[in-house]
Amino acid sequence: MLVGETSQQVVFVQVNPGETFAIRTQDGSLQCIQGPAEVPMMSVNGSVPPIYVPPGYISQVWGGGVLYFIWSASKQYMNLLFFAVVLLYSTALRDTVCVCVCVCVCVSYRINALCGNVRGSSSEPVVFTTLASSPECPLPPRLSHRTKSSLTLQWKLPVDNGSKVTHYLLEWDEGKTSSVFKECYFGAQRHCKLTHLSSAMGYKFRLAARNDIGTSGFSPEMVFFTSGPLPPLPKMPRLVQAGTAWVSLEWSRPKGYRPEEVLTYTLEAREENKVRDVRHTTQVMLVSLMPLYIMPYKILSVCVPTGSPWEVTYCGTASEHTCDGLKPDMVYRLRLCSISTGGRSQFTECLLVRTLGMAPGPCTPPRILGKVKQKEVHLLWAFTSLPDCPSSEATEYSLEISAMGSEPSEVYRGPALEHTVSSLLPGAKYTFRVRGANQTGFGPYSEPTEVKMAHGPPGQCKTPLLTLASPSSLLVSWESPESSDVSVSEYHLEWSRNDDPLQLVYSGTDTQREICDLTPGTRYRCRVQAVSEMGVSPFSELASCCTPAASPDVVPNLTTLEQDPAGSPSFSPSTCLALKWEEPCANGAPIMSYTVALGDQLINVGCITGHVIEGLQPNYEYSVRVQAVNEFGAGLFCVPLHVRTRPLPPSPPLLECAAVGPQSLRLKWSPTARETAYVLQMEDQKRQRFVTMYRGPSHTYKVQRLMEWSSYAFRIQAVSSAGEGPFSDTYTFNTAKSLPPALKAPRVTQLNGSTCRITWDGIPPMRGDPISFILQVLVGRESEYKQVFKGEETAFLMEGLVRNAEHRFRVAACRRCSDTDQELCGPFSPPCLFSAPLLNPTADALLRGKGDQSYSGICTDEQFAALIVVVLTAISIVTAFVLHFLVME
Numbered sequence: 001m002l003v004g005e006t007s008q009q010v011v012f013v014q015v016n017p018g019e020t021f022a023i024r025t026q027d028g029s030l031q032c033i034q035g036p037a038e039v040p041m042m043s044v045n046g047s048v049p050p051i052y053v054p055p056g057y058i059s060q061v062w063g064g065g066v067l068y069f070i071w072s073a074s075k076q077y078m079n080l081l082f083f084a085v086v087l088l089y090s091t092a093l094r095d096t097v098c099v100c101v102c103v104c105v106c107v108s109y110r111i112n113a114l115c116g117n118v119r120g121s122s123s124e125p126v127v128f129t130t131l132a133s134s135p136e137c138p139l140p141p142r143l144s145h146r147t148k149s150s151l152t153l154q155w156k157l158p159v160d161n162g163s164k165v166t167h168y169l170l171e172w173d174e175g176k177t178s179s180v181f182k183e184c185y186f187g188a189q190r191h192c193k194l195t196h197l198s199s200a201m202g203y204k205f206r207l208a209a210r211n212d213i214g215t216s217g218f219s220p221e222m223v224f225f226t227s228g229p230l231p232p233l234p235k236m237p238r239l240v241q242a243g244t245a246w247v248s249l250e251w252s253r254p255k256g257y258r259p260e261e262v263l264t265y266t267l268e269a270r271e272e273n274k275v276r277d278v279r280h281t282t283q284v285m286l287v288s289l290m291p292l293y294i295m296p297y298k299i300l301s302v303c304v305p306t307g308s309p310w311e312v313t314y315c316g317t318a319s320e321h322t323c324d325g326l327k328p329d330m331v332y333r334l335r336l337c338s339i340s341t342g343g344r345s346q347f348t349e350c351l352l353v354r355t356l357g358m359a360p361g362p363c364t365p366p367r368i369l370g371k372v373k374q375k376e377v378h379l380l381w382a383f384t385s386l387p388d389c390p391s392s393e394a395t396e397y398s399l400e401i402s403a404m405g406s407e408p409s410e411v412y413r414g415p416a417l418e419h420t421v422s423s424l425l426p427g428a429k430y431t432f433r434v435r436g437a438n439q440t441g442f443g444p445y446s447e448p449t450e451v452k453m454a455h456g457p458p459g460q461c462k463t464p465l466l467t468l469a470s471p472s473s474l475l476v477s478w479e480s481p482e483s484s485d486v487s488v489s490e491y492h493l494e495w496s497r498n499d500d501p502l503q504l505v506y507s508g509t510d511t512q513r514e515i516c517d518l519t520p521g522t523r524y525r526c527r528v529q530a531v532s533e534m535g536v537s538p539f540s541e542l543a544s545c546c547t548p549a550a551s552p553d554v555v556p557n558l559t560t561l562e563q564d565p566a567g568s569p570s571f572s573p574s575t576c577l578a579l580k581w582e583e584p585c586a587n588g589a590p591i592m593s594y595t596v597a598l599g600d601q602l603i604n605v606g607c608i609t610g611h612v613i614e615g616l617q618p619n620y621e622y623s624v625r626v627q628a629v630n631e632f633g634a635g636l637f638c639v640p641l642h643v644r645t646r647p648l649p650p651s652p653p654l655l656e657c658a659a660v661g662p663q664s665l666r667l668k669w670s671p672t673a674r675e676t677a678y679v680l681q682m683e684d685q686k687r688q689r690f691v692t693m694y695r696g697p698s699h700t701y702k703v704q705r706l707m708e709w710s711s712y713a714f715r716i717q718a719v720s721s722a723g724e725g726p727f728s729d730t731y732t733f734n735t736a737k738s739l740p741p742a743l744k745a746p747r748v749t750q751l752n753g754s755t756c757r758i759t760w761d762g763i764p765p766m767r768g769d770p771i772s773f774i775l776q777v778l779v780g781r782e783s784e785y786k787q788v789f790k791g792e793e794t795a796f797l798m799e800g801l802v803r804n805a806e807h808r809f810r811v812a813a814c815r816r817c818s819d820t821d822q823e824l825c826g827p828f829s830p831p832c833l834f835s836a837p838l839l840n841p842t843a844d845a846l847l848r849g850k851g852d853q854s855y856s857g858i859c860t861d862e863q864f865a866a867l868i869v870v871v872l873t874a875i876s877i878v879t880a881f882v883l884h885f886l887v888m889e
Contacts, residue, residue, distance in 0.1 A: 013039045016161075017136055017217070132162030134214035140222045141170065141207050144191070148199035148227045154191045155207055155219075163211035171218070173204040181206060200228025232256075237267070299337050299344070310335075329357035360394035360436035360443035361385055367449065369418065374426035374456045374534070380418045381434045381446065394436025394443065402431045426456025426534075457535030458488050461528045466545040471520060474545060477512035478528045481537060488530045494539075495526040502527070521549035521588010549588025552628035552635035557582045560643050564612055573646040573723050574618040580610040581626050581638070589630040597625040597637060618722075619647040650676055650718035652728035658700065662708035662738035668700040669716055676720045683713040683730070690715060708738045708767070740771060740813035740826035748809060748834040754801045756834060760811045762794040769815050774825065778808040785810065801836045804866060808833055 015021040015035035023031045023039065033039055138158035145152040157165065170192055171181035181204075185192040197203070202225045206218040232254050240248040249267070299315050314321040326332065331354045335347040366379040385393050399412040399419055408431075412419040424430065429452045436443045459481035467475040476495075480488055493506035493513055502525070506513045518524065523546045530537040561578035564571035571578070583591065596603040596611055599622065605611040616622065621644040625637040650672045659666035669678065677697050681690035693714075694701040706712065713732050718725045746760040763771055772792050776785035779802055789796040801807065808831040815824040 013041060015039060016133065132211070132213050135160050135163075135165050135209040135211050135216040137217040138168075138207050138209045138219050140219040141205055142222075143224045146224065146227055149197050150193060150195045151197060151203065151224055151226060152191065152193045153205065153224070157190065158209045158216065160209075160211055161213070163213050165209045165211050167210040169208040169210060169215065171206050171208075175201050175203045177202070177204070197226050199226055201226055234265070299339060326355050328355055330355050357438065357440050358392045359441045360392050360438050362444045363394075363397065363434045363436055363446040365447040365449045366399070366432045366434050368451060372451060372454050374454045375424050376420055376422035377424070377430075377451050377453070378418065378420045379432055379434075379449070382417065383436055392440075393438065395438045397434055397436050398442065399432065399434050400445075404429055408433070424453050426453050428453050455534055458530035458532050458537040460538045461491075461530055461540040463541040464493075464526055464528050464543045466524075466526070466543050468545065468547065469514060471548050471550065472518045473514055473516045474518055474524060474547070475512060475514050476526055476528075476543075478540070479511065481530050488532055490531045492529040492531060492536075493526060494529075495524060498523055518547050519585060519587065520547050521586065522547050547588070549630075549632055551633040552586050552591055552630050553584040554636050555581050555584050555594070555626045555628055555638045558624070558626055558638050558641045560641070561610075565610060566612075568612070570614075571612065572649075574648045575614065575616050575645065577613045577616060577622065577624070577643060577645065578610070579613065579624060579626070583609055584628050584635065586628075586630060587632070589632055591628050591630050593629050595627050595629060595634065597627075599623055616645050618645055620645050647722035649723040649725035650720050651725055652716050652718055653678070655680075655714060655716045655728060655731045657731075657733040659702075660734070660736045662736050663706050664702055664704045665706065665712065665733050665735060666700065666702045667714065667733070671699055672718050673720065676718050679717040679719060679724075681715050681717075681727070683715075706735050708735050710735050737769075737815070737817060737822075737824060738766065739824050740766065740815050742827045743773075743811055743813055743829040745830040745832045746775070746809050746811050748807075748832055750834075751797075753836070754803070755797065755799045756801060756807075757795060757797055758809050758811075758832075759795045760829070763813055766815050769818055772814045772816060772823075774812045774814060776810050776812075776828070778810075778831070780805045790814075803836050806833060806835050 013021060015033055015037045017036045019035040021033045021035070021037070021039050023033070136159040139156055141153040141155040143151065144154045153170070155168070167186060167188055168190065169183060170185040172184045172194075173179070173181055175198065184194060184205075194203075202223045204221050204223050206221045208218045209216045234254055235252055237249040237251040240250050242248070251265070299312060313323055323332075331352055334351045334353060335349070337347045338345045361384045364382040364384065366381045369378045369380045379399065381397070383394050383397075396413060396415050397417065398410055399421075400408040401411045401421060402408040411421050421430075421432075429450060431448045431450050433445045433448045435445045461481050462479050464476050464478040467477070469475045476493060478491070478493075488509075490507055490509055491511065492504060494502040495505050495515065496502045497519070505515065505526075515524075523544055525542050525544045527539045527542050529539045558579065558581045561580055562573065564576070564578050565580070579596065581594075591607055593607055594605050594609075594611075596605055596613070598613060603611070603613070613624075621642060624641045624643060625639075627637045628635045653669040653672050655667060655669050657665055658668045667680065677695065678699075679692060680694040680701055682693050682703065683689070684691050693703060703712070703714075711732055711734050713730045715727045715730050717727045740763060743763070744761055746758050749757045749759070751757055758775060760773065760775075762773075765771055770792065772790060773794065774787060775789035775796050776787050777798070778785045785808075788798065798807075798809075810828045810831045812828040813826045815826070816822075817824065
């Protein structure tokens with residue numbers, strides 16, 4: 001651009017949304033330009049104006065995709081209007097001439113000069129990468145769902161400007177309708193649900209996006225309302241103004257809603273048969289309407305179908321009219337038109353109306369179908385229709401019944417022409433009548449029909465009369481039922497004692513009955529029933545009578561018991577008898593006591609059913625009887641019970657200890673008598689009680705699983721057919737101490753020709769007693785082992801071994817008792833065989849010549865046999881040599 005004689009260069013700077021571009025004017029003030037915008041900048045003589053770049057930007061890049069290109073131009077081309085920037089994409093070459101470039105990808109650029117239509121050659125391409133920026137301002141959130149207490153919002157992904165959006169910030173005013181916003185959601189999701197809100201309340205929201213560079217600006221504010229209760233019914237609309245083909249209506253806004261809440265109204269125009277939806281307003285104008293039908297005058301025409309002419313039945317200003325003089329059950333057509341000063345309207349569509357029919361005609365009197373029974377009768381009737389009126393037919397019928405002197409009552413209503421009436425009284429007279437009914441109403445009653453029911457069974461008998469003929473007999477008498485039209489064929493008499501079930505005791509024609517063998521002091525009940533060919537009557541009321549009291553009956557089931565029921569420890573079957581019996585019949589007076597007769601001795605035992613007699617002789621027979629006593633006297637003794645006491649039980653035997661072991665004790669005792677068993681018990685010291693260890697006829701028993709060197713207490717008891725004898729005194733026996741266990745065979749290690757080392761396994765001290773060991777050896781053919789070591793060590797060095805001889809070693813453990821200084825030795829281990837190495841006689845003689853002190857000079861059988869073999873061998877060699885010499889000579 002040429003300004004005067006100087007040339008100026010124009011540079012356009014693009015400002016992104018959410019960014020601010022500041023320019024310092026000539027007067028020194030700052031002018032701020034909010035993005036998005038394009039700001040032109042000029043410089044004289046082609047020099048690039050200075051641009052302040054914030055920290056983090058390079059000279060070619062300004063954040064958010066704004067790229068500044070700085071180049072130099074030749075002097076001869078200072079009149080260039082502008083420079084063109086060509087973008088080279090990687091996929092295709094696209095020449096785009098632009099002044100302002102906004103990109104977010106890695107691209108290459110080149111520049112050429114343009115003067116008019118003449119374009120210069122392009123420069124070498126230069127690769128630039130624009131820096132990422134904060135996201136663009138997102139679109140406002142939208143409402144996806146709402147309830148009375150929640151709002152669900154969604155939003156779309158904004159332009160990220162080269163850096164992926166990581167979080168969204170949603171703010172709201174908390175429904176306070178203020179400009180103060182608070183954070184309600186911060187996260188990576190593009191939706192949010194707010195709960196626990198108030199119903200029918202508006203909430204203001206705004207949204208911002210955030211990436212690794214920064215946070216975008218907030219979106220425009222949006223207001224969303226939660227659901228509320230259904231709005232109340234509005235008042236009727238008011239007519240504001242009306243024309244020939246339009247009306248203007250208005251209505252009031254329902255109370256209880258804030259001005260910012262949006263309400264939607266629906267207005268119906270019935271004449272047009274349309275529904276118009278009017279929103280956000282309380283006024284509306286309806287146009288293109290037909291003239292209203294509500295006129296000052298109306299004409300009502302009536303016509304009977306089948307081609308009859310129309311007749312005017314009413315003309316006036318009223319809105320209703322009653323048509324009279326019509327025929328029943330007839331269809332009429334009606335139509336209406338309106339008349340005003342402007343003329344008469346068209347008639348409406350025909351309205352079909354049917355008049356009601358007439359009530360049904362009379363029915364025939366009910367007649368009896370079949371045989372009249374005692375409690376039910378089957379009735380049948382017919383219907384008579386009115387002439388020339390088919391609508392007078394009955395659709396249902398009502399059957400009424402009345403007894404003598406009672407008001408009629410309905411027993412049936414339905415469409416059937418017959419019905420069975422049940423639950424009637426036998427022999428009674430009833431009157432029946434019937435009438436029909438339809439939708440119009442009920443018709444007249446029929447003529448009444450009288451019915452007498454068949455006779456039933458006899459009536460209920462009176463309460464029978466009871467008379468005591470004697471203390472053990474009762475006379476029962478009764479009368480025939482009153483007002484009975486049938487003869488009684490027999491009577492049934494039932495009776496019971498106290499509250500027992502009633503039983504039949506008599507069946508016949510008599511009106512009295514004597515019952516014998518009664519129990520004194522007992523209440524008896526009875527009732528009577530009459531029987532005829534028509535059935536049985538109900539039972540009479542119960543009659544009761546009590547026989548006089550007497551002395552008790554004989555005591556039943558006298559027996560003896562093996563043990564005292566009270567569990568007395570002093571009870572003995574040899575000197576005591578435990579008696580038990582059952583309570584007899586008291587005959588009307590409670591039993592006061594019992595008397596036990598033991599021979600000639602009488603014993604009063606009180607009001608109990610058992611007694612223990614003490615101080616009797618063993619093995620002796622007694623006769624026992626028992627009688628009961630009440631206030632009327634003593635009853636008879638029962639049959640004598642002969643019982644013998646048992647012999648005295650055997651005495652306990654003498655208990656001895658036959659054998660003592662460390663974990664066992666063998667006990668024995670002497671027999672007392674034949675067919676006697678014995679009970680051996682041992683004391684449990686922890687629970688301080690005796691526990692039975694053995695029960696049987698044997699005279700010995702071995703108690704095992706005991707602890708060594710411990711004391712145990714025992715007692716014994718003899719049991720025979722006479723019973724269990726007393727326990728003996730307590731016997732105390734002690735177990736012995738345990739011997740050490742047998743050891744394994746010792747192990748022998750040779751050190752040299754005449755020395756070896758013997759080792760064996762050790763054992764720990766036994767209950768604090770130390771353990772020592774005894775080592776024995778058997779050499780050659782000796783018959784007895786010799787002791788070579790005794791001590792607490794588990795190894796021994798054996799010197800002076802016999803050459804060319806077998807040695808057998810064995811070891812045993814000994815326990816030295818610290819309390820008694822007694823030594824208990826266990827069994828010897830299995831022997832370990834060891835043979836000393838063989839030596840030739842010369843070497844042996846040399847050893848003897850040198851005075852080998854380890855040689856003991858003892859010649860064993862094996863050594864003697866070896867010596868004989870050597871001597872015989874030498875003699876054979878010498879003899880052979882001599883014979884060979886003689887033969888050769």
